[in-house]
Amino acid sequence: MSNSISPAKSLNAPYAFLVLATCFWASNYVLGRAIPASLTPINLSFLRFTLAALLVAPFALPNLKKDFYAIRKSLPILVLLSLLGIAGSNTLAYFAVRQTTATSALLIQSAMPISILGFGFILFGEKPSLRQLIAMGFAAAGVLCVILGKPGAAGSSLNMGTILAGLAMLSQSAYAALLRCKPPLHPSSFLFVTFACASLLLLPLEALTTTHLPSLNTTSLYAIFYLAIGPSLLAFLLFNYSVQQVGSSKASIFFYLMPVFGTIFASFFLHEHIEAIELAGFLLVGLGFALSRSKKQ
Numbered sequence: 135m136s137n138s139i140s141p142a143k144s145l146n147a148p149y150a151f152l153v154l155a156t157c158f159w160a161s162n163y164v165l166g167r168a169i170p171a172s173l174t175p176i177n178l179s180f181l182r183f184t185l186a187a188l189l190v191a192p193f194a195l196p197n198l199k200k201d202f203y204a205i206r207k208s209l210p211i212l213v214l215l216s217l218l219g220i221a222g223s224n225t226l227a228y229f230a231v232r233q234t235t236a237t238s239a240l241l242i243q244s245a246m247p248i249s250i251l252g253f254g255f256i257l258f259g260e261k262p263s264l265r266q267l268i269a270m271g272f273a274a275a276g277v278l279c280v281i282l283g284k285p286g287a288a289g290s291s292l293n294m295g296t297i298l299a300g301l302a303m304l305s306q307s308a309y310a311a312l313l314r315c316k317p318p319l320h321p322s323s324f325l326f327v328t329f330a331c332a333s334l335l336l337l338p339l340e341a342l343t344t345t346h347l348p349s350l351n352t353t354s355l356y357a358i359f360y361l362a363i364g365p366s367l368l369a370f371l372l373f374n375y376s377v378q379q380v381g382s383s384k385a386s387i388f389f390y391l392m393p394v395f396g397t398i399f400a401s402f403f404l405h406e407h408i409e410a411i412e413l414a415g416f417l418l419v420g421l422g423f424a425l426s427r428s429k430k431q
Contacts, residue, residue, distance in 0.1 A: 148376035152388040155376070158369035160395035162224070162361060163240050164403055167231035169357055175228030177348045178358070180336040183220060185362040187329035190322055197320035198327075205327055208317035212324075215316060216331035219309025225336070226302035234295025237406045240396035241280050242299040244419045246307050247386040248273035253311035265425055272422030276415040277303075283411030321374055325367065390420065 169178060198205070205212065230239045248270050254260040262270065281296040316324065350358075377385045393416060400406040 148379040148385075149388075151372040151376045152380075152385055153391060155369040155373040156388050156391040157395045158364045158372075160240060160392045161399055162365040163227060163231055163236045163243075163396055164399040165357055165361060166228045167236045167400075167404060169354060170351075171232070173348050173350070173354055174343065175225055175232065176336060176339050176343050178228050178361070179221060179225040180333060180340045181358050182224070182361045182366060183329045183332040183336070185358060186366040187326055187333055189362060190326045190329065190367055194320075194322040194326035197323045201317075201319045201323040204317045204319060205323065211312070211315050211317070212327050213331050213335075215309055215312060216328040217335055218305050218312070220328050220332035221335045223302045223305040223309065226298050226305060230295045230298035230302055232295070234293050234299065235406045236400040236404060237393070237397050237408055238280055238293075238296050238412060239299035239302075240393040240400075241408075241412050241416045241419075242277055242296060243303050243306075244390055244393050244416060245273045245277045245422075246303055246310070246389050248419070248422050249304060249307035250310050250386065253308050257308075257311055269422040269425040272425065273419045276418030276420075276422065279415030279418060280412050283409070283415065321371060324374075325370060329366065387423075390423065 166175075166178065227239065251260075251262055251266055252270055255262055277300060281293065281300060319327070348354075373385070397406075397408055
């Protein structure tokens with residue numbers, strides 16, 4: 135009996151892990167909006183990734199010795215990956231949700247799979263098919279629906295929060311496209327180096343923008359620990375493992391769960407609701423993604 139069940143469990147595990155990873159990443163946006171303004175986006179990113187690096191360090195140290203020369207040789211690409219996918223995209227996301235709803239920011243993230251195709255062409259010359267070009271057009275239209283449909287402050291037609299969310303999505307997409315260039319490090323080594331680099335990259339900004347130590351109450355401390363463990367350590371470990379098992383093509387589909395989970399979390403914890411123009415944008419992005427897939431996929 136156990137032999138017949140185990141293969142199915144093995145096949146289903148990566149998909150369950152992808153669901154959990156996207157759930158963690160969706161909660162990151164909701165928590166980023168819920169945390170008090172006394173903790174700035176730079177404070178939040180710096181504390182989150184410093185703590186994440188410290189937490190993964192005991193597991194990474196034995197492997198760091200083996201990976202030392204590979205890390206030294208590939209340090210430029212590791213710093214770039216950390217800047218784009220860890221420090222940059224998350225700090226932009228935290229700035230975004232201070233100026234727009236978590237729901238809007240998450241809906242924009244749903245364009246990431248199509249954006250990754252675009253960066254594949256820009257960075258590696260992977261020419262998209264006509265079908266994929268049309269898909270990119272639909273995705274771009276969907277993102278514009280969310281950005282232009284959310285009025286800004288003082289009657290402005292643009293909302294800076296949705297623009298920042300778009301930049302966060304592009305930064306994360308560039309990171310995903312460049313992952314193929316990462317050196318063959320142990321997963322714990324890769325996490326430690328990228329988290330530590332993110333902390334060091336954010337340190338000058340933290341020093342320049344923080345005039346006094348942020349006030350941390352019990353709720354803020356719990357939130358930082360959760361962000362360091364859930365959306366950082368666990369989400370990246372689960373996602374990286376799953377991509378190895380099922381491939382990035384299948385894994386990218388699960389990015390569409392982020393706005394689904396995020397809308398539920400934002401509705402329950404922040405009392406947000408999705409607007410018609412945002413739903414239209416999400417459907418356009420979804421149509422674009424459907425067009426980008428082959429019949430077999």
